[in-house]
Amino acid sequence: MTDAASTPAAGNDGEIVVELKDVHAGYLPGVNILNGANLIARKGELIGIIGPNGAGKSTLLKSIFGMVNVREGDITLNGASIVGLKADKLVARGVGFVPQTNNVFPSLTIAENLQMGLYQNPKVYNERLEFVTSIFAELGKRLPQRAGSLSGGERQMVAMSRALMMDPSVLLLDEPSAGLSPVRQDDAFIRVSDINRAGVTTIMVEQNARRCLQIADRGYVLDQGRDAYEGPGRDLLNDPKVIGLYLGTLGTDAA
Template sequence: MTTATATEPRQGTAVIEATDVVAGYLPGVNILNGCSLVAYPGEMIGIIGPNGAGKSTLLKAMFGLVKIRSGNVHLGDQDITNLRTNRLVEMGVGFVPQNNNVFPSLTIEENLQMGLFLRPKKVRQRLEAMWDLFPNLHERRTRSAGALSGGERQSLAMARALMMEPSVLLLDEPSAGLSPVRQDETFIRTRQINKTGVCVVMVEQNARRCLQICDRGYVLDQGRDAYTGTGHELAKDPKVIELYLGTLAEDVEAERTDVTPEQ
């Protein structure tokens, strides 16, 4: 793996770490070819790269949705390689897929209750926490999820994943299909979630915006880590700009912006 600049990794126990992961959907066909990633407490990690690089596959492999053929994934000091998804949720891994991430026939509140079906005694407490974090959902809590806009659905999917109080939240392209305004709202909300202490690992198509808000980033190419560094370092690295950011070069070289919600 090539580092954009000589960035020293954080010390301490990782929240989640994937090491030399080889995985794929079809027998004998690997999408990931020795991919590694580490996220430390309080970090927001961004994963960018060209289409077909294996970004979403990496998240799905970490969450037990794609069979890992070699390598491993650890949550803290526990090996979680190829564990069932319900077990991973119990252990503190939240996952928000890009599509089909809400129950459209249920209300907002019912969707959130489904997120805590493993711990029904804590529903009221966690609902109050989600209403504080997502006040727009509280205002519409009796509305069917199927009637929500794309941005509202994304907020609901995040909130449902947070009901179980995960130590790490895996987000698969949270801004996909949203208008620029709704994309900004999603990034602001994601950063706000991260500031509550939840480690976030995010695959994102909007590379410029992702690098602006993440603490560290990984650039994947052909199922491997091509570059890694802080968001600011990757945004200014000439090779990353040339190979992966293209015409966004002028934008990504702008000073890194810390996205925080308005008070």
């Protein structure tokens, strides 16, 4: 485990897809939620971000996706700064984002939701549909069904599938297990692992800290808008400092 407050987040060799360098960001003028956050996601990695409520986890994802004002520092995608770019430009550059709530169009069918994910490149619909249904096979059998009639777990599958339609180089997931039953939570984590194994670099924010760290290649512990600790997921899961400070109140499911 690395104390990220004193040691830069570096680690394994490999092509860097997303990097945050000393990012300060917030929603209101003069009020920062992120206060010097750092993060590296390399090609093919599954990155888990945990921390107490109000630590800035969702704000970090939204900063990457252009939804929060970045006041200091830099965010790069494949080596190029993306600070200030709007969501449509980021999607075109290979960034997919799945918000925690309101993440499907309930009045549209599953097929129409997936088509919305390809509004910038509709010609590859059949090709991308084959890919997403290789991960979410049940969706392929229910394409005419309206998304509003689906359970929370099923809606989460549609939301992740829609984000994958544009063949992103990095997928940002905000609390994919939130509000789901324990069985559906397990299924959500399995699907996240499946997406990552299919070659999609994944950055996931999760309140179920233990389950998140079990599947993450590397994890970051965010606290007061800064990365307090960074290291391999299993190392963080078993580190006494992280257990004492964070895991005692986060992710109460047994490991």
